[in-house]
Amino acid sequence: MKNPGKKPVPGMVAGLQKLVGDLQKAATKEEFSLAGKVCASTSLLGFLPDGVSYCGHTVQSLAHQRQFDEVAWLLLHGQLPDDEQLSDWDALIAESAGGLQASIGEMFSLLPPGVRPMDLLPFAISLLAFFDPAPSDVCAAASVARVGRILGQLPRLLDLALNGGPVVRSAGTDNPSMLSQTGESLLSWSGRLLQILRGGQCAVTVEEDAAMNVLMICQCLTEMRPACFTARASAASTRSLFAALQSAATVYAGQTINDPWQWAGELLRSFLTPDQAEGWYRSRDPEGMPFGFASCVPDARVRLMRDASGTLLGTIDRIRAAAAASRLEKILASRNQLPTIDWAAVRLMTLLEIPADRHALTIAVARIVGWSAQALEQQKSGISLLPALRYASES
Numbered sequence: 001m002k003n004p005g006k007k008p009v010p011g012m013v014a015g016l017q018k019l020v021g022d023l024q025k026a027a028t029k030e031e032f033s034l035a036g037k038v039c040a041s042t043s044l045l046g047f048l049p050d051g052v053s054y055c056g057h058t059v060q061s062l063a064h065q066r067q068f069d070e071v072a073w074l075l076l077h078g079q080l081p082d083d084e085q086l087s088d089w090d091a092l093i094a095e096s097a098g099g100l101q102a103s104i105g106e107m108f109s110l111l112p113p114g115v116r117p118m119d120l121l122p123f124a125i126s127l128l129a130f131f132d133p134a135p136s137d138v139c140a141a142a143s144v145a146r147v148g149r150i151l152g153q154l155p156r157l158l159d160l161a162l163n164g165g166p167v168v169r170s171a172g173t174d175n176p177s178m179l180s181q182t183g184e185s186l187l188s189w190s191g192r193l194l195q196i197l198r199g200g201q202c203a204v205t206v207e208e209d210a211a212m213n214v215l216m217i218c219q220c221l222t223e224m225r226p227a228c229f230t231a232r233a234s235a236a237s238t239r240s241l242f243a244a245l246q247s248a249a250t251v252y253a254g255q256t257i258n259d260p261w262q263w264a265g266e267l268l269r270s271f272l273t274p275d276q277a278e279g280w281y282r283s284r285d286p287e288g289m290p291f292g293f294a295s296c297v298p299d300a301r302v303r304l305m306r307d308a309s310g311t312l313l314g315t316i317d318r319i320r321a322a323a324a325a326s327r328l329e330k331i332l333a334s335r336n337q338l339p340t341i342d343w344a345a346v347r348l349m350t351l352l353e354i355p356a357d358r359h360a361l362t363i364a365v366a367r368i369v370g371w372s373a374q375a376l377e378q379q380k381s382g383i384s385l386l387p388a389l390r391y392a393s394e395s
Contacts, residue, residue: 040232040383044075044373045221051300054221055079063304068190068216068366069093072151075221075373076144089148093189096152101131104153105160117162118256118360122249124157125150129242140376143241147372150245151189154365159196162358190216197354197362208352211308215348218301218341219363221370227252228374233385235375244375245368252367256360260291264346265356272320274327281328292343293332305344312351321350 046053051060054071055078062071066080073081073089081089104127108120128150129135134142187195191209193216198204204212222228227248235244271277281289313319325347329339339347349359378385 039385040378040381042374042377043078044370044377045223059218059301060304063214063217066217067188068213068220068369069151069188071217071220072147072369075369076147076376092145092148093152096149097156098152100153100156104128104131104157108157108161111161115161116259117358118253118259118364120158120161121361121364122246122253124154124161125242125245125249127157128153129246132242138239138241140380143372143376146241147369150368154368155189155193155196158193158361158365162196163199188213193362193365194352194354197358198352199355202353207311207314211312211348211352214304214308215345215352215362216366218305219345219366221373222341222367226255227367227371229385231371231375232378236378236384237386239379241372241375245371248371249364249368252360252364259357259360261342261346261359261363262356264291264343265350265354265359268321268325268346268350269317269356271324274323277324277327278331281331288335289328289332289337292340292346293337294340295336296338296340298338299341301341302339302344305341305348309344309348309351312348318351318353322347325350 044055046056048058051058053059054062055074057074057080062074066074069090070081070086073086107127111123132146132149187204188209190212191204194208194212195204230251231244231248234247235241238244267280271280309322313322329343332338345363346359349362350356354362
């Protein structure tokens with residue numbers, strides 16, 4: 001019953017006013033947001049009841065049976081290569097690595113000390129664009145060839161930037177298990193990248209090579225994230241693959257200024273026991289875990305990277321890190337928080353002994369293939385992702 005003689009509680013009025021204001025803001029944001037709006041469709045990535053697929057092939061089968069360079073071909077062409085195509089593709093990558101212009105590497109000597117590793121990627125892509133042998137050719141075949149050249153040249157550039165020179169060597173007596181009968185290195189493309197990222201201080205084992213391959217395959221393509229959208233929009237607007245990769249890498253680098261990959265990697269390395277990891281987490285209540293966990297359906301790629309991590313428990317430091325990660329995952333699971341592919345990647349990169357400040361760079365190198373495939377697919381669709389803006393009119 002209405003009581004005209006009684007005034008509403010001031011706190012209730014303020015609460016209702018805030019609620020109305022929040023609803024109005026939400027309506028405004030929805031009106032001017034791309035969230036939930038479908039711009040196009042993709043055949044690159046699929047989420048199945050029993051896993052994740054790239055171009056119709058489950059990631060499980062790709063990670064167990066294929067190398068990263070084969071998956072790169074798959075994403076760029078829509079189908080797996082035959083033996084001849086793979087041979088030509090690998091030859092392009094190898095020849096590009098050997099033909100890197102010396103003057104490109106000299107550019108890195110002019111950079112100021114202390115440059116963040118992730119910031120090297122947009123710069124490296126820009127340098128490679130200047131030396132592209134056919135810069136005006138924007139057809140799909142020329143763009144695919146560019147990706148092959150980037151896969152060949154980028155690790156060499158990063159080697160110069162991070163280590164001051166070539167560290168990938170046939171290794172003689174360092175690692176006999178990774179040499180052919182002729183003394184040539186049997187490391188995969190992923191294994192050679194791992195050796196560069198670790199500074200060439202120790203040889204890469206068969207297990208580490210395989211685990212790095214799983215990491216690169218699982219991380220090369222993601223659901224639509226800002227860098228993916230930027231790659232699509234740039235490619236549709238300019239027809240230039242280099243423009244798409246430069247913009248995607250720049251957005252990704254900007255997002256990681258306060259680097260969550262590095263934070264998570266250093267955190268995992270800091271725990272000496274699972275109890276210490278649990279104590280750290282519980283001391284944060286109610287803040288929770290700020291990176292790498294979400295309330296979502298488990299991603300099959302998380303399981304793949306976790307299985308790969310299990311093959312790397314050869315030292316006390318690795319066992320400690322894995323045990324701490326498992327304890328955190330168990331606690332968070334009790335709160336309906338599951339590890340994402342980002343956390344699984346941090347765990348795997350930590351066990352692979354990639355320096356924490358190079359984690360974000362590692363992921364970005366993998367995603368160059370996905371960004372390229374997204375850009376080429378967008379160009380093929382003929383849809384221009386151009387925004388619309390409402391301009392103010394004079395009253």
